[in-house]
Amino acid sequence: IGEIRRYLRDNNPIRVSRSLKDIAYKALQIRERLTRQNSKEPTISDIAKELDIDREDIVLALDAIQDPISLFDPIYQ
């Protein structure tokens, strides 16, 4: 049984949800850096270029780290 467990663990492929979060955090880091460098917010294409992925994929990734959508927050935060 231990062996089967290990097999399952070692062959547990990475979930998309996990990899999307990684992309999203990278995108946010790049945004910070570019904002500092250029004193203005980068566009989604600027970030996409640095990560070498489609703009659309960054949008999808960013949604994966969105707080559970709150219908109250946006106005009061």
Added chain:
Amino acid sequence: MKNYMEISFLAKSENEAFARVVVASFASQLDPTIDEIADIKTAVSEAVTNSIIHGYDEDESKLVYLKCEIEDNTIKIVIEDNGNGIENIEMAKQPLYTSKPELERSGMGFTVMETFMDEMIVSSILGEGTKIVMKKTIKSNKREE
């Protein structure tokens, strides 16, 4: 630039996140900033949630209809349902007004849409459905570089 898409999906709460990603990813062709994308996503979420909860009373067999049109730097988003409709639109748009306080709704959906988008028009016929038209112009790609 000109582009167009339309989508319909079941009125399931899972599809709220889906709808906002669809619109945001379409809007990404206008090269917005992450903040501008977040504004659009929030507005779409509110409108889609309203259709599911108020329009269809969470009947998951119903369809929500969404259209997006890009023209120059502006995205127009239309969200429609064939649900209950709104009796008094002016009252519904008031901040904090909600017809479902028992669901702990905030009553801020329309206010959020109006705040985060440049334009929002509500039309509705009682018993026939509701249509929200929103527009936002993406300014960031006009920047000089």
Added chain:
Amino acid sequence: MKNYMEISFLAKSENEAFARVVVASFASQLDPTIDEIADIKTAVSEAVTNSIIHGYDEDESKLVYLKCEIEDNTIKIVIEDNGNGIENIEMAKQPLYTSKPELERSGMGFTVMETFMDEMIVSSILGEGTKIVMKKTIKSNKREE
């Protein structure tokens, strides 16, 4: 789980990345692995590109139609155009066959779709259009953890 959506969009090459993400985002409800989602995205790209390039000869005013249905762990994806159609489907499906060698097409689109999805069915009527139905079962979320 059961879910459904359908979308149509202009036959513009910009919309290929969009269509890919729409399907990926819908399929993400099945909690697929990176590899599984990459397979689905690649298959959708090939089918959408075919509709744009072969179906519509890049006439950007035409619409590509896409439907997704989730049932249990299986996603069914239908991609349709009202374009030129295919005269000989068996020939078109041959690896390396392309009717547009001048565009440096690889002729591997159908082979890729068949390889990356569990099922692929092509139907087409010359002068009326083409319909691709693909299915993939996401197995990975059955694991114990």
